[in-house]
Amino acid sequence: xxxxxxxxxxxxxxxxxxxxxxxxxxxxxxxxxxxxxxxxxxxxxxxxxxxxxxxxxxxxxxxxxxxxxxxxxxxxxxxxxxxxxxxxxxxxxxxxxxxxxxxxxxxxxxxxxxxxxxxxxxxxxxxxxxxxxxxxxxxxxxxxxxxxxxxxxxxxxxxxxxxxxxxxxxxxxxxxxxxxxxxxxxxxxxxxxxxxxxxxxxxxxxxxxxxxxxxxxxxxxxxxxxxxxxxxxxxxxxxxx
Amino acid sequence: xxxxxxxxxxxxxxxxxxxxxxxxxxxxxxxxxxxxxxxxxxxxxxxxxxxxxxxxxxxxxxxxxxxxxxxxxxxxxxxxxxxxxxxxxxxxxxxxxxxxxxxxxxxxxxxxxxxxxxxxxxxxxxxxxxxxxxxxxxxxxxxxxxxxxxxxxxxxxxxxxxxxxxxxxxxxxxxxxxxxxxxxxxxxxxxxxxxxxxxxxxxxxxxxxxxxxxxxxxxxxxxxxxxxxxxxxxxxxxxxx
Numbered sequence: 001x002x003x004x005x006x007x008x009x010x011x012x013x014x015x016x017x018x019x020x021x022x023x024x025x026x027x028x029x030x031x032x033x034x035x036x037x038x039x040x041x042x043x044x045x046x047x048x049x050x051x052x053x054x055x056x057x058x059x060x061x062x063x064x065x066x067x068x069x070x071x072x073x074x075x076x077x078x079x080x081x082x083x084x085x086x087x088x089x090x091x092x093x094x095x096x097x098x099x100x101x102x103x104x105x106x107x108x109x110x111x112x113x114x115x116x117x118x119x120x121x122x123x124x125x126x127x128x129x130x131x132x133x134x135x136x137x138x139x140x141x142x143x144x145x146x147x148x149x150x151x152x153x154x155x156x157x158x159x160x161x162x163x164x165x166x167x168x169x170x171x172x173x174x175x176x177x178x179x180x181x182x183x184x185x186x187x188x189x190x191x192x193x194x195x196x197x198x199x200x201x202x203x204x205x206x207x208x209x210x211x212x213x214x215x216x217x218x219x220x221x222x223x224x225x226x227x228x229x230x231x232x233x234x235x236x237x238x239x240x241x
Numbered sequence: 242x243x244x245x246x247x248x249x250x251x252x253x254x255x256x257x258x259x260x261x262x263x264x265x266x267x268x269x270x271x272x273x274x275x276x277x278x279x280x281x282x283x284x285x286x287x288x289x290x291x292x293x294x295x296x297x298x299x300x301x302x303x304x305x306x307x308x309x310x311x312x313x314x315x316x317x318x319x320x321x322x323x324x325x326x327x328x329x330x331x332x333x334x335x336x337x338x339x340x341x342x343x344x345x346x347x348x349x350x351x352x353x354x355x356x357x358x359x360x361x362x363x364x365x366x367x368x369x370x371x372x373x374x375x376x377x378x379x380x381x382x383x384x385x386x387x388x389x390x391x392x393x394x395x396x397x398x399x400x401x402x403x404x405x406x407x408x409x410x411x412x413x414x415x416x417x418x419x420x421x422x423x424x425x426x427x428x429x430x431x432x433x434x435x436x437x438x439x440x441x442x443x444x445x446x447x448x449x450x451x452x453x454x455x456x457x458x459x460x461x462x463x464x465x466x467x468x469x470x471x472x473x474x475x476x477x478x479x480x481x482x
Binding site: 155156160162163164173176179180184187188227228229231234235236238241 | 418465
């Protein structure tokens with residue numbers, strides 16, 4: 001499993017992913033699930049992945065090959081696509097093709113290999129966009145009404161996002177919100193694990209404005225988690241039925 | 242779907258269930274999912290149900306028939322069983338038999354009919370017990386380390402329980418905790434719905450100590466929910482990263 005969450009706010013995009021992959025409970029590993037494609041000042045694209053590692057690695061490999069291909073054009077390379085919508089279409093098509101091929105290879109296994117992705121970014125003179133791409137290649141976009149998208153183990157961390165995130169949320173508060181959402185998930189699902197990757201793309205910055213890897217035992221994250229637990233318990237004491 | 246949660250505390254047992262059943266999104270109904278079997282002063286048993294209504298209703302009907310059978314004995318009637326463990330065994334066997342029969346009847350439908358249950362209670366001179374009974378009839382018990390059990394849509398409401406519930410939690414706080422856990426679930430899953438059924442069985446009371454149906458728009462529940470949202474947002478503001 002995995003937990004990745006993306007926020008699209010007036011002030012920018014905030015992304016957080018864990019790094020745990022597992023094939024069964026007795027075979028866990030650490031793999032980055034957040035990837036950046038950047039031409040600073042021109043475009044910035046971030047991709048977060050959930051699902052079968054064979055599908056996500058192959059899809060990202062193919063996206064990279066398409067970028068490096070000398071014949072690359074706006075229909076094949078996400079670094080040349082004319083809009084974020086076209087970027088999402090290219091990623092969706094690549095993901096769908098890869099998922100289909102691997103499903104075909106593994107169809108005797110009675111075991112599904114599929115993946116979904118969150119894609120965030122902005123092109124010069126374009127809007128910031130945040131997409132959730134399904135294994136079939138179709139996608140949805142974050143909107144004013146629903147400014148966040150999640151993939152993987154999304155349920156434990158949703159209540160806090162529902163309560164505090166609006167398009168007006170600041171980038172600082174948004175980082176707290178996604179980290180607290182992750183904290184609830186880490187406590188409840190063993191298949192979501194540290195370290196974490198956090199990234200911020202400020203509006204019109206057209207680059208990764210901030211990126212940070214949060215290691216297990218990170219003092220700031222541990223302190224925030226403890227403060228939040230204490231604050232929750234205190235709030236709980238103050239609410240009356 | 243459904244959400245039912247049971248707490249086993251030093252001070253007693255606290256139970257909460259919703260009442261929504263659905264066959265698809267366009268066919269929803271209200272059914273009680275909490276049932277009591279009581280001989281005050283001698284024994285008290287509460288059962289909460291999740292899953293296929295045909296399975297849960299038939300199982301409860303059979304348990305009731307077994308109680309009323311003139312030949313009922315401690316191996317067939319939950320009102321005569323010698324311990325809560327035997328009560329759980331009888332319920333588990335009845336649930337498994339019903340699940341198996343209905344699975345056999347519906348096997349051409351490519352659609353599973355199954356159910357799980359939470360069973361809580363105490364017999365005179367016995368310990369309080371809280372069980373989660375699986376569709377196959379086997380079961381687990383709440384312990385000091387894990388004083389709560391959930392069935393149905395359990396994920397949204399788990400973080401708050403993880404943070405505030407211990408065996409030392411008072412019955413008043415426990416009622417708040419299960420209601421806030423339900424509140425998070427109601428916000429996120431349409432297939433969990435009001436009204437709610439809340440029950441308390443105080444230790445050694447050997448009867449349903451309190452029971453209450455909470456209707457949609459209940460002022461106390463709405464006020465608690467609003468106060469909790471406000472407290473969460475305030476706590477969120479106070480925690481620093």
